[in-house]
Amino acid sequence: MNTVNFVTIPASIVPDQEIVVFEQRRLNYAQLSDTISRFCAVFKQMGLKPGDVVAALDTNSDRYVASYYAAAKAGLTFLPLNYRAKEQELEYMINTAGTKTLLVGDRYQELVARIRPRLVVKDTLSLGEDGATMKRLAELAQTVEPEESEAEVDDDDVSVLMYTSGTTSLPKGVMLRYRDFTAYVTANVEMADGSDRGVALVCVPFYHIAGTTAMMTNIWTGRRLVIMPQFEPKTWLKLVERERVTHAFVVPTMMKMLLDDPSFTKTDLSSLTNLAYGGAPMPIQVIRRAIEMFPKNVGFVNAYGQTETTSSLTVLGPEDHRIEGTPEEIELKLKRLNSIGRPLPDVEIRVRDEDGNFLPPGQVGEICIRTPRIMKGYAGREDDAALPDGWRATGDLGWVDEEGYVFFAGRKDDMIIRGGENIAPAEIETVLMSHPGVEECAVIGVPSVEWGQTVKAFVVPRKGATLDRAELIDFCRKRLASFKCPETIDFIDELPKNPLGKILRKELRKSA
Structure with missing residues (x-):
């Protein structure tokens, strides 16, 4: 329609139902x-x-x-x-x-x-x-x-x-x-009928697929849409309190800025029940800190998707963000917190190798998806929409566990090949991020005459922490196969990112 x-x-x-709020x-x-x-x-x-x-x-x-x-x-x-x-x-x-x-x-x-x-x-x-x-x-x-x-x-x-x-x-x-948006919106929310569906705060740009679909879903379902021209942490916090916001979506950079803002602990966030995040991989320390600092009634949702698929493909729901239970259950929850969740009802996900063969659980390959809302194509290149069998290769690497949780391992173009061995940067980054002195990090492959490529890490130290390269490499060696360990580490003040928080690895490659 x-x-x-x-x-x-x-x-x-x-x-007569109020549906859009913008400034005055x-x-x-x-x-x-x-x-x-x-x-x-x-x-x-x-x-x-x-x-x-x-x-x-x-x-x-x-x-x-x-x-x-x-x-x-x-x-x-x-x-x-x-x-x-x-x-x-x-x-x-x-x-x-x-x-x-x-x-x-x-x-x-x-x-x-x-x-x-x-x-x-x-x-x-x-x-x-x-x-x-x-x-x-x-x-x-x-x-x-x-x-x-x-x-x-x-x-x-x-x-x-x-x-x-x-x-x-x-x-x-x-x-x-039109059918892509209709499929996404009507599959995810019910039509407005006068019942109270809450208040949504939108700070993600409308030029981004997350902003566009937020605009559509909230208006269709009757959830009052409070619009920010651009994200600013103090204003975001004030609007949540003033408008009694129940639903919001942020990218990882925004989440960190909110947690770091001095007014965070002084703001009444009790109305917030659903806080979704996505757009870029969320550092595990940031989401764990968010779970700890936001009110306990907040349900966190990690959403993974692409513009080409009309937004979200998988979600990690609120229950998977509640880190509680027996020691075994807590360990499982922490492991799943590194995932991007499970496919939405209208999405199929499989992982394929370079030859197009589907891989069993646990093996890294290219994430492929099948859904009725795959784009018509790229402008001027309509044949790029999907593979002949209806599956679309996302360009993302990952694996699926036995329970159907999908784990993101980085972009296919970012794969490091060292001496014939494929190395996913995300695996190394997860280990580095588990070090108490690491705030952020990114891993790339750099040219090597002997190995083709070797692993190089860029690390942003946590405030007040003193890091030693040799100690950090040894930390990785105890947790990774030897060929995956960084051979060089550069300490930097901040990582280059685009406005949505995605790391610009091409800038790191230039500086390497």
């Missing part, structure tokens, strides 16, 4: 639906036709939400742009998508003015309050009648074109269809 129905159907049932603006379903219809009318008045691309370059806001649903109502493809991208990357994404209209937030209007001569876009509109150099969408919306009709779309039509982060190369445009 057209995803605008995630708003219009609840709006027909509970029109609070909208119920009827008001949100009216804004969407007016934005849609503006798009149609500008001559945009079904299948045309409208892009947005801005931080999160209620108008961002309305612009997505307005695009869906008009049958347009919506392109959420990474506002942290460099100018060259933005030009690439906007132009290769064939963008017709670009919606621009106030803080990005100067940037767009610089690159405008090199863009293929026909029109630009301000998504914010600044109308000095371009017309304001919100102002234009007040000059038109709401568009009542909804474009007829095919379930296979592209609803969102979402570019991947491009940490190793130029971004790839992931084409996600």
Whole structure:
């Protein structure tokens, strides 16, 4: 179905229910639906036709939400742009998508003015309050009648074109269809019916798949959506307390910033019942510290997924985060805390070797998935969606244990091959992170004439700790096969990361 129905159907049932909060603006379903219809009318008045691309370059806001649903109502493809991208990357994404209209937030209007001569876009509109150099969408919306009709779309039509982060190369445009989002949303939450479904705080950017699906699921189910333009720990904590937030999602970097913030222990977080995390591997020390510091009623959820699969594939649920029971049960819980959980009901996961053979439990290979919500393909490369038998190779390495828990072992491209032996960086990083003096670490392979590659570790010492290279290597040697042990270790102040907390190993390779 057209995803605008995630708003219009609840709006027909509970029109007066408050559903979106952004700074001083609070909208119920009827008001949100009216804004969407007016934005849609503006798009149609500008001559945009079904299948045309409208892009947005801005931080999160209620108008961002309305612009997505307005695009869906008009049958347009919506392109959420990474506002942290460099100018060259933005030009690439906007132009290769064939963008017709670009919606621009106030803080990005100067940037767009610089690159405008090199863009293929026909029109630009301000998504914010600044109308000095371009017309304001919100102002234009007040000059038109709401568009009542909804474009007829095919379930296979592209609803969102979402570019991947491009940490190793130029971004790839992931084409996600209406049916992909419908399958994900309706499988995970029930439709709004007026019952209390809580309050969700969204701080992950809407240009990220986790932000987009959070927007869709919470609005469909009737969970009030409190929107942060960008993450800031003090504001996050204040909003949880003020709005009595029950649900939230953070990336590992955000989690650590929250725990380190001086106001954390002074904030009433008792309303929080579900705190999900993902986007990058969570350091075991950070999640254990979070379990200890957040109120005991908080249920933690580790979510692993990809843009190409319309968000989450596996989850490690609240019960697996409760470290209690007999010594044997606690040991098992701690082991599982290193996993990314088990597949969601509509997901199958198997691990394959280089020859495409499925591997038994415990053996490391490439994680392959099968689900009805695999992307249509990459823009211009539609044949990349899945393997002939319906399975998709994720590019991630891992293994599955006897109980079906999936363990992440790193990106396939990051695999270290030393003397013909395959070494997964994640295994070494897990050992290093268990050392009391290690705050963070990353492992890479460096060229070696003798072995092809050898193992090198970058370690961020914990505050106040004094680390010795020889002692740390010996610590690893007692816990790992000899060929997996780091041969060199560099101590650094911080690891290079992208905004979602993923380690930029290419930067480490440059410095190695």
